[in-house]
Amino acid sequence: MSILNNALSGALASQLALSSSSQNIANLQTKGYTRQAALLSAVAPAAGSNQAGNGVRVTSLLRFSDNYKTQQLWRAASDLGAYSQTQPYLTQLETVMGNDDASLSGGIDKFFAALNAVAGVDPTSTPLRQQVVTAAGLLAQRFNSLNNVYNSQLQSVRQQRTAIVDSANTAIAAIATLNGRIANANATGSNASSLIDQRDQAIDSLASQMGLEVSDQPDGTRNVSLKTGQALVLGSVAGKLAVTGSADQAFSLSFAGTTFDLDVTRAGGQLGGLSAYEKDVLLPMQNNVAEMARQIAEKVNNQLAAGKTMDNNPGKPLFVYTPGSTSNMLQVASGFQTADLAFSGDGTPGDTANLQKLADIKNQTLTLTGLGSVLLSDADTQLVGKLAVDSQQNKGALDTFQTMREQAEADWQSTSGVNQDEEAVNLVEYQNMYQANMKVMSVANALFDATLAMMS
Template identity: 60%
Template sequence: MSISYNALSGALAAQAALNTVSQNIANSQTKGYTRQGVLLQTLVNGGGAKSPGNGVQVGSLLRFSDSYKSQQMWRAASDLGQHTQTQPYLTQMEKVMSDDKSSLSYGIDNFFKALNAAGVDPTSTPLRQQVITAADSMSQQFNSIYNVTANQLISVQQQRSAILPGLNQSLVSIAALNQQIISTGANGANTSPLIDQREQLIDSVASQVAVEVINNPDGTASVSLKSGQPLVVSNLSAKLGFDTSSGVQQLNLSFANTTFKLDDTKVGGQLGGLAFYQENTLKPLQKSIAEIAEQMSGKINTQLAAGLTSPGVPGTPLLVFNPTSATGLLQVTAGFTSSDLAFSSDGTPGDSGNLQQLVAIKGQPITLTTLGNVLLGDADTQLVGKLGIDSAQNQAQMTTATTVRQQSEDDWKSTSAVNTDEEAINLVEFQNMYQANMKVIAVANTLFDATLKMFG
């Protein structure tokens, strides 16, 4: 009976291998599917020294996976998510700030050109009116660009909030899959499809926040932030949310009745990239624009107050700075007319002593939080230059991250993806194995029948 038993075990093993091959081929285009295989083992020889063996068995189902390659792919997803999310904002801001006809520099230059032109005839009403018109135009450009920064700030905050529901749901699903994997594995069933689902969810989470993943002996996966706070442990999951009670978005992580305050500029992924842009580029830029408007309007109004419109009549403020308004950051004083421009230093009609002092303001230094001491006329140019550098660096990092992600995916596929040519070869090999074993069974039956006839 050993020849029949050996052949039967071989046919059953071949059939199991064929089932695995068919599963691989069926899922060759399934995203995230990890190819499987069978581990064939010879059965222990228990029939004595002259017995060749007791056939073959399927020792286990194999899942072709490399933890290191998966980790590399998830790290690349975090880097790519971080730079991809911020680039549209940087590009928009760079275009707005550097536009030839709508930049702050264009408005400031035209205003001081109008002051220079008024020096030809300080008493000319059209030339004086041109100064007010240029001041109004400059104010509108400040307001327009400042409003873009305010709208971007709202958009970034909304986008960050929109990420959290999906992120939290993914964490819940990973924890649930951990529990399913334990239960399924305990029953001796194949857990590979569940692990595939879990790894796809981890990849999604990794694009949103940078993660560390540890595969545990019981089949579960523990997921945490780079800074160590837990996201998933066994069947427990964390929940991330924003606390706005202080007036700003504070990212918190709640896990097992413990709340952690997070620095969201360092969490990586899409969430970290948006926060980093907000805190390190957008808010400082917005503050610098307000500082230019405040210090320039202060200098101009102070200088006008030092001049006279007529003997004994000091000048009044031309510009109003309002830091609480996104659309009215800088405005021309309501009711201000050309006769209110205090160009004279002694009240004499035609005197331009104070006008020359106004013109000189463009070359005076101002102090910006992001740049330090700069000349008023150069401030916007330097802001645009810094923004351009930030954008170029992010684009370069995004290009690198895209390449690294693609390479990591290719590395993962080299181990885990289905190769249909390879599976076609396996299909033929295991088919031949099955057919050969069935022939052995046929031969064994023939021998058995012959033996019975000998004693018949």
Template identity: 60%
Template sequence: MTITNNALSGALAAQAALNAVSQNIANAQTKGYTRQGVLLVATASDASANSPGNGVQIGSLLRFSDSYKSQQMWRAASDLGQRSQVQPYLSQLETVMSADKSSISYGVDNFFKALNAAGVDPTSTPLRQQVITAADSMSQQFNSIYNLTANQLISVQQQQTAILPSLNESLSGIAALNQQIVSLGATGTNTSALLDKREQLIDSVASQVAVEVINNPDGTASVSLKSGQPLVVSNLAANLNYVSTSGASTLTLTFANTSFKLDDTKVGGQLGGLGDFRDNTLKPLQKSISEIAEQMSQKINDTLTSGFKSDGTAGVAMLSFNPTSATGLLQVASGFQTTDLAFSSDGTPGDSGNLQKLVDVKGQSINLTSIGSVLLGDADTQIVGKLGISSQQNQSQLKTATTIRSQAEDDWKSTSGVNTDEEAINLVEFQNMYQANMKVIAVANTLFDSTLQMFG
């Protein structure tokens, strides 16, 4: 009977819809889950039949996904990854280098204060010793901060290397899921769970490097870097690693036996953020510290060697500059004593002509690659100020990136996330639909029994 068939199709359709609702409710708190539904389509009547139709059928299983919103979320993940990775380094540098007692400026100021104090009595051994002690303290502060930058450089490189295994594993996972989705999709199997898993892996990759994603008609997703190099195509995945050549490490991408050299400062995400910080902030800062130490020590040594000691002999260098040592960048020369300080300009004991020239060194200009010409006494303040600006800019960009990511996630959830209130309404509606169709079947059975009794 048509009435029974119609009601049966309705009951089955309601049951399928209830299955989708139950799946959604069960996964309401599952991270990355995309809600599902069913598309109900009326079954048309036969051409020769005088009836309103043949019930209802399931047109397709629905997956509520918006590609644009997913892309926005992945772009936000890249920006957030880029900014979040470098802020701890910037904050540490800013804190140490601007501290009252640990800054380079503090050491330099104390050294020149000791030189000024020695002008009261250039022959005083305690005052001369104070100059040497201040020079040693200044050197240690240079060494401490320079060593901090060297340690950060090592940490950045280690962190970049540590990202690659996870990144490569995610790329391989996306390629494998591409193959499964195509294979199962061809049999009509619901692949929503596999699609969810693939999108979570893409989100993970996007936080590590900035990506472009193309959803292909066959169900696969192609992933590439912003610069165009392929990361995943169908069931093939790229592999990224650092290759050391002549002491330098180069990020290399290998795909289908073809290798690409990449500039890791421009790949975006966590990897690109670390590379950009390393080359455009940390290394220039490290070089500036080295240049201050080198040029200051050169000026002080040149001034001392142009003067005379108390015994009338020529002065000797006091500071030793060693750019190859992270912990010994600047040191007081081994064996340097108070009698070696050449304060006299003419060899006369008690003369302070050369001492005044030493004091004047603080007001002389030096050249820094990152800043240009600057007074020696202002050099550290200038580079710390530049560092502070970089840190503040990154903090602002990090705050913006965090907000954008949060908004992108909320936007994604508005389409793909499970709303338990909405699902509760659907649950009642499809339950009523099922019960109504079962009631129709009961009515149909009653009518059938009544018809039989008429002929009984």
């Protein structure tokens, strides 16, 4: 009977091994699936030195997983997320600010070219004076259009961060739920591989949104926290992220009845990348452009006030600067006429003393945060240059982390992914094992029949 029992255990073991291979092949294209294999071990004889053994058994179903490679995958997802979300914004600003038809430097050049044209021909010419007023309006329009781009990006960044928080909360809740189911499955001896795959996919998705620290627990659960230390998931207990405000967003994390304020610029991933872009690039750029508009308006208006019109009246302000305006930051003063241009220094028609000083404003300096004192004519060029440097640095980091993510995926796939050729070989081997054990069972049955025949 030991021959029959051995063969039966071998047949059952090969069936289970075939089942694991068929499961692997069925999930050949399933994203995040971790391959499995039956671990076989010989069953020792019960007693006596003359017994070969009691067959084979499946000790466990192995899950081919390398924790180091999985952690690398998540870290790469976080780094990639931080730079992938900001590049479209940087590219848009580069395109807008570098376009000759929309750039500030082009508008500034045309405004001062109109002033020089008046000085070089006839300061009393109404058409030439009108060109100055028109150029001033077009310059103001360029400032306003660029400011609208900044405001649009700010709104988009803030909406995107709110969406990321909502998506992250869904992933956090899923991880906690799966942790509980995995712990229960392990406690009852059930196969939790598919649950672990689902949980790891949820962690991978969350890792792209923010930097994570993940630690394994003895019961098979995984604790997840932000890289700044705040817990997101402990066992089956989930935290919840929140964002309040629309213009000035504030972020917090609630966990086990306690709420913590979060500095999302340090959060990593998509959330941290967008926040760092807003803080370090977008807002400073918008503030610098607003400062350019304010200082140009002040310089031009002050110089016009120092001159005289053709009617020997003091000059009126040409520009109106409105701080904080979303669409009309800089405008030509309402009702401003060509006769209000105070080009004369002494009120004499045809005198260009004040006009020369107006034209010379282009060679004066502006003070901008991060750039210091710069020539008005060079201010926009330097802003665009700084933006180009930021964009190139982001592109370089994006390419680097894209390569690292691809390498991490390849490393993970080499250990945990399904190899079709390998599974095909396993199918043949386990099929042969099953057929060989069935042959042994046939031999055992023949021996048993022969023994019965002898006793009859």
